[in-house]
Amino acid sequence: MGGLVDWLLAALVLGAAAWTLAAPTGFAAVVGFVGFGLLVTLAWVRLGAVDVALTEAAIGAGATGVILLMAVVRLRGGAEEVSAATPGRAVMVAAGLLAGGVGLALALAVLALPDPAPGLAAAAMARRGELGLGNPVAAVLMGYRGLDTLLESVVLVFAVLAVWSMAPDRRWGGIPGPRFPRQEAGPLALLARLLLPIGLVIGIHVAWVGAEAPGGKFQGGTILAAMWVLAWVAGLVQPPAIASQAVRLALVAGPLAFLLAGFAGMALGEGFLAWPPGLAKPMILLVEAAMTLSVAAALALLVAGPPERAA
Amino acid sequence: MIGALQGLGLLAAAAGAGFFLAGTVGLIRFPDTTSRLHALTKADNLGLGLVVLGLLPFAGSLGAALKLLLVWGLVLLAGGTVAQMIAARVRGTEPGA
Numbered sequence: 001m002g003g004l005v006d007w008l009l010a011a012l013v014l015g016a017a018a019w020t021l022a023a024p025t026g027f028a029a030v031v032g033f034v035g036f037g038l039l040v041t042l043a044w045v046r047l048g049a050v051d052v053a054l055t056e057a058a059i060g061a062g063a064t065g066v067i068l069l070m071a072v073v074r075l076r077g078g079a080e081e082v083s084a085a086t087p088g089r090a091v092m093v094a095a096g097l098l099a100g101g102v103g104l105a106l107a108l109a110v111l112a113l114p115d116p117a118p119g120l121a122a123a124a125m126a127r128r129g130e131l132g133l134g135n136p137v138a139a140v141l142m143g144y145r146g147l148d149t150l151l152e153s154v155v156l157v158f159a160v161l162a163v164w165s166m167a168p169d170r171r172w173g174g175i176p177g178p179r180f181p182r183q184e185a186g187p188l189a190l191l192a193r194l195l196l197p198i199g200l201v202i203g204i205h206v207a208w209v210g211a212e213a214p215g216g217k218f219q220g221g222t223i224l225a226a227m228w229v230l231a232w233v234a235g236l237v238q239p240p241a242i243a244s245q246a247v248r249l250a251l252v253a254g255p256l257a258f259l260l261a262g263f264a265g266m267a268l269g270e271g272f273l274a275w276p277p278g279l280a281k282p283m284i285l286l287v288e289a290a291m292t293l294s295v296a297a298a299l300a301l302l303v304a305g306p307p308e309r310a311a
Numbered sequence: 312m313i314g315a316l317q318g319l320g321l322l323a324a325a326a327g328a329g330f331f332l333a334g335t336v337g338l339i340r341f342p343d344t345t346s347r348l349h350a351l352t353k354a355d356n357l358g359l360g361l362v363v364l365g366l367l368p369f370a371g372s373l374g375a376a377l378k379l380l381l382v383w384g385l386v387l388l389a390g391g392t393v394a395q396m397i398a399a400r401v402r403g404t405e406p407g408a
Contacts, residue, residue, distance in 0.1 A: 187395035194388060 006046055013039045026072040030065060037061025050214035051137040054206070058222035063299050066229065070303060132281030134212035141216075142284050146273040150262065153255045153291055156298040160251060164242055167306040173243035174307035182235030192234035199227040207292040211281075217254075217288050221295025228300045239304045241311035247297065254294030257287045316368040324365030330358030344401045348394045355390040359383055 016039050020032030037060040044053035075082055087095070121136075128139035141149050167174070183189035207220025231237045240247045261273070261283050268276035275283060330353055337350025363383040370376035 186399070187392040191388065191392040195385075198385070 009039065009043055009046060013043060026075065027069075030068045030072055033068065034061045034065040037065065051135070051216065054214055054216075054219045058219045059299075062226065063222050063303070066226075066303050070305060074305070130277065130280065131275060131284065132211075133284065135210060135214065135216075137214070138210050138216060142287075143275065143280075146258075146262070150255065150258045150273065153258055153294065156295065157251055157255060160298050160301045163302055163306055165306075167308070171307045171310070173241060174311050175241050175309045176239045176301065176307045177232070177304035178308070179238065180233050180235045188234050192230050192236055196227055196231060199223060199230070203227065203296075204292075207288065210288065211285065217291040218295055221292045222299055224292065224296035225299035225303070228296070229303050232300075232304070239301075242301075242307050243311060247301070250293055250297040251301065252294065254287070254291035257290035261287050314368070320365040320368040322365070323361045327358045327361030327363075327365060330354055330361060334358060345398055348398055352390060352394050356387055359386055 013036065016032060016036040020029050020036055023029035023032050037056060041053045041057040041061065044050070044056055124140050124144060125136055128136055128143070131139050131143050133139040133142070164172075164176075183192065203220045203223030203226075205220070206215040206223060207217050208215075210216030210220065228237070232239060242248075261275075263272070264283070265274040265276060266272050268279065334350050334352075334354025337353070338347050341347045341350055360383055363379050366379055367376050370379055
């Protein structure tokens with residue numbers, strides 16, 4: 001029974017991927033991509049990786065889907081530019097062969113693993129108590145591969161900078177994205193007013209329980225960003241100018257707190273990003289809180305896009 | 312061994328799956344956007360409601376059961392809103408536009 005469900009799920013994932021590649025319009029492709037992401041989420045749940053499933057649903061399907069949708073809308077009316085930037089058939093075939101080859105090699109490598117697969121899970125589980133984190137995934141992300149997690153947080157800042165760099169010089173420092181009219185009545189106005197408080201609580205909850213159960217800063221931050229986007233499209237808030245110090249501080253607060261905690265590890269512990277014993281849990285919680293803010297700010301700014309209006 | 316409540320839960324979940332199937336058939340077969348929305352909201356509202364109802368006996372704790380109900384409530388809210396917005400767009404009566 002379980003095996004049948006897994007085979008069906010695998011077939012659906014591949015079908016959704018093929019449908020997305022063959023989709024006639026950009027909009028249809030994005031819809032297919034979001035459906036593909038949700039099916040991959042189910043696959044991660046079947047594999048028992050609920051943390052990864054939450055991240056895939058929030059960032060892979062949700063946030064990326066919205067960013068791609070905004071890109072599709074922006075590309076309307078730019079047919080010449082789009083066709084000039086679309087690669088030729090030879091490049092597409094080469095990219096397809098390369099991706100297929102990598103996928104095949106990965107599949108063979110996974111199938112060639114001995115059963116049970118070798119790993120460091122037992123060693124990681126044995127020492128996670130020292131960090132005071134009940135969720136083994138959070139313990140590994142913050143304790144064993146803190147440097148990776150720090151760099152992931154920095155990458156988000158660079159992604160926002162890359163989007164901002166798309167603006168012409170005269171718009172630098174301005175307000176990103178289109179301006180939406182304020183909805184006083186109608187379904188969107190109702191949704192924005194009803195869902196915002198619930199979503200804020202759920203976003204903070206998901207970020208907070210990450211220490212003990214599946215969840216965390218990236219998943220919770222994405223929900224918070226989604227609530228800001230909802231308030232924005234309902235016209236309840238306007239995006240801040242990118243020259244604003246508050247926006248820039250929110251964007252770098254997480255990486256900055258992470259770096260400071262890393263240097264504190266050099267002063268108090270065994271080295272860079274080594275959590276000092278006894279202080280590990282409170283320091284990790286502070287870093288995670290700052291990271292949640294920065295992830296939310298970065299994703300919201302990625303959706304809003306480059307500055308388009310003078311402040 | 313399955314208790315009577317769990318048995319009822321399985322029946323409710325199966326009925327919910329039936330609504331999803333009917334809603335999907337409607338989504339594919341119905342001729343225009345508003346009819347398709349009509350079919351889709353049945354799957355979202357009633358189908359998911361029955362599935363959630365069916366899962367309640369398996370929830371294990373009151374907190375988990377309340378979370379399941381919250382999921383249904385949020386889907387009702389989001390699905391209803393999006394259906395209204397798409398329908399308004401189709402009929403050209405978008406508020407604020």
